[in-house]
Amino acid sequence: MSVEKYLKPNVIHQIKRLDLRAQFVVKGFLHGLHASPFHGYSVQFAEHRKYTPGDEPRTIDWQVYAKTDKYYVKKFEAETTIQGYLMMDLSESMDYTYRQDLTKFDYAVCLAAALSYLMVSQQDPVGLVTFSDRIRASLSPKSKRAQLNNILSLLAKARPTGKTKFRESVNQLAGMLRHKSLIMVFSDLLLEQTEEIEALYRLSHSGHDVILFHVLDEAEVNFPFSGTCLFQDLESDLNLNTNADQARADYLRAVNEYREDLAKRCRQNRIDYVPLDTSVQFDKALTEYLLTRRTRT
Numbered sequence: 695m696s697v698e699k700y701l702k703p704n705v706i707h708q709i710k711r712l713d714l715r716a717q718f719v720v721k722g723f724l725h726g727l728h729a730s731p732f733h734g735y736s737v738q739f740a741e742h743r744k745y746t747p748g749d750e751p752r753t754i755d756w757q758v759y760a761k762t763d764k765y766y767v768k769k770f771e772a773e774t775t776i777q778g779y780l781m782m783d784l785s786e787s788m789d790y791t792y793r794q795d796l797t798k799f800d801y802a803v804c805l806a807a808a809l810s811y812l813m814v815s816q817q818d819p820v821g822l823v824t825f826s827d828r829i830r831a832s833l834s835p836k837s838k839r840a841q842l843n844n845i846l847s848l849l850a851k852a853r854p855t856g857k858t859k860f861r862e863s864v865n866q867l868a869g870m871l872r873h874k875s876l877i878m879v880f881s882d883l884l885l886e887q888t889e890e891i892e893a894l895y896r897l898s899h900s901g902h903d904v905i906l907f908h909v910l911d912e913a914e915v916n917f918p919f920s921g922t923c924l925f926q927d928l929e930s931d932l933n934l935n936t937n938a939d940q941a942r943a944d945y946l947r948a949v950n951e952y953r954e955d956l957a958k959r960c961r962q963n964r965i966d967y968v969p970l971d972t973s974v975q976f977d978k979a980l981t982e983y984l985l986t987r988r989t990r991t
Contacts, residue, residue: 702975706804707795712850713843716807719976720815758985761978766985776876777819777835780806780845781867782852783881784826787927789854792913794972799854801972802880802909805979807846809878812983814842822848823870825863826856832870857930860885864893868900876903878983883908883956891956895963904965905982908956910949912973917945 706715745754745765753767788799796804806822813820819835822845831852833844860881867877877897883906885891898904913919919938926933953969960967968982 703801703804703972704795706976707800712803712807712846715804716811716846719804719808720811720980722977758981761981762985764985776813777873778809778813778821778876778878779835779867779871780809780820780822781864781877781879781881782806782822782824782849783858783860783879784824784830784852784854784856785858785881785884786826786854786856787858787882787884788909790911790914791972792911792918794912796972797854798882798909798911798972801970802907803849803852805907805909805976806878806880807849808976808980809983810842810845812980813837814839820845823863823867824848824852825859825866826854827859827862829863829866835875858885859890861890861893864897868893868897871902874901874903876905878905878907880907880909882910882914888952888955891959894965895959898964905968906956906960906965907968907970907979907982908953910969910971912971915949915971917942917949 706719745767749767755766758764758766782802784799788802789797791797791800794801810820810822814837817837819837820841821835822831822833824830824832831848833841833848835841836844858881860883864879877894879894883891894904894906917938919942921938922935923938924933924935957967957969966982966985968979970979
């Protein structure tokens with residue numbers, strides 16, 4: 695089997711151990727980098743930064759643009775160590791899948807595990823925070839090899855339960871931060887009030903780098919349902935019985951508008967927004983991580 699196949703969620707599902715899942719995802723990803731803009735991974739990643747007016751157009755990395763739909767300029771300077779936090783949503787809505795092999799939570803955990811593997815491999819300190827209505831567990835950032843085992847152990851034991859209180863959890867994390875950090879958030883963002891996400895904007899304006907991995911189930915994005923269906927909110931007792939065929943157009947319009955609005959507001963607040971669903975290969979998220987690494991002074 696080609697190593698690149700381990701970037702596919704339906705394949706990684708067959709691997710039960712989280713440490714092996716992380717390794718296979720990263721190895722598949724690095725295999726794909728050999729002919730990509732990220733030269734010399736064994737030494738360091740090539741640095742990319744966002745294109746700004748005045749940059750030479752010839753320095754734009756068009757291969758990265760084709761993958762991310764964003765303009766980045768190639769640089770090859772050494773990078774300093776970056777401190778990262780993985781922030782994992784444990785609310786009950788994450789424990790959903792319609793026909794994919796991985797739930798939203800499983801998918802997000804695989805990504806977080808792979809990113810942990812990458813950061814520790816680069817000797818970058820990485821920590822973990824899990825949350826639902828509040829922060830459930832936390833690990834301070836460290837770069838030692840043992841930290842990877844600590845993170846994977848905590849992720850493997852975590853289970854989605856309870857409601858989301860996004861703002862309170864992000865504010866709790868903000869109070870824990872002592873240094874400028876890279877905050878990587880994994881959530882479906884099914885929030886009662888969309889204003890709750892403004893807590894992330896405050897993190898960004900405080901000087902932290904933020905990547906928001908917005909993880910939805912493939913069915914939540916494409917709405918493959920038909921006929922009369924009963925829909926249940928996993929975080930409440932709300933049930934909705936409706937004709938899926940009649941609701942499809944309005945539903946898809948609402949989901950697309952929500953994601954577009956999130957993307958716009960994140961851009962305005964210097965946050966990297968990465969829309970994902972559980973059918974998307976993992977390399978999209980890993981590429982976004984590499985592109986968001988910034989030189990620290």
